[in-house]
């Protein structure tokens with residue numbers, strides 16, 4: 001196949017760009033090797049093509065958000081989840097302390113306020129926090145098609161500096177958007193963010209969304225089709241935070257970034273794409289990951305609204 005050669009060439013082109021910085025606010029992430037670079041395509045037929053660092057593990061971080069939202073929608077139903085988390089783009093940074101003024105509902109599940117809430121809605125209502133984390137890790141594993149585990153060091157490191165997420169969770173509790181101990185929910189959310197994945201795993205997770213909720217390799221139906229549509233729509237409008245509009249116009253693929261340097265895109269009926277490069281732009285999106293997606297989109301005409 002010519003795809004691995006194409007990917008190798010694309011990686012070579014973006015490799016000299018060492019602009020940006022790895023996330024600094026989670027000390028364990030700041031010490032990650034910033035030169036890692038990889039890209040993977042996974043088709044809905046289950047073919048996987050990759051180049052570069054595709055089997056290096058890193059933490060999933062915010063890329064867990066669309067998947068946890070998907071699990072919440074599957075486990076609790078649309079009405080219960082929409083009552084607590086909206087679907088409007090915020091145009092703000094991922095960790096902005098912003099809630100709808102009348103309801104106290106977070107604007108969408110891709111920013112931290114909405115993602116912390118979505119985490120609290122995974123599984124049946126009677127789960128305790130540890131059981132809920134178990135359901136999240138099991139669900140993320142089903143998307144990836146292999147058992148995943150958390151990175152305890154990154155998790156502990158983030159919890160020590162989680163004041164902002166704790167502040168958000170306390171606000172949510174004061175509006176009764178969260179019904180339980182805010183610290184336990186943040187602890188579970190941070191655990192969710194510390195799940196270890198490779199670029200290959202992320203491409204399979206994206207391919208499961210592209211394949212309407214069925215993992216192309218294991219054949220397991222992870223979430224129902226209506227949930228896939230909801231999740232891809234929210235990724236398209238909100239997945240890149242305050243860069244979502246630029247991304248929608250220039251790249252045009254439903255996507256999600258994470259502060260450890262991962263980036264995924266899912267093209268319905270076609271492929272899942274993942275890139276890994278830890279240096280981030282001011283929005284918290286991977287610099288070389290964004291360049292790679294811009295290139296993939298224009299080279300292969302992947303923009304969902306069509307080729308100009």
Ligand code: GLN
Pocket residue numbers: 060061062063094095112158165190193257258259260284
């Ligand atoms: N765990 C991180 C946080 O809550 C995730 C942020 C991200 O990847 N953008 O701050």
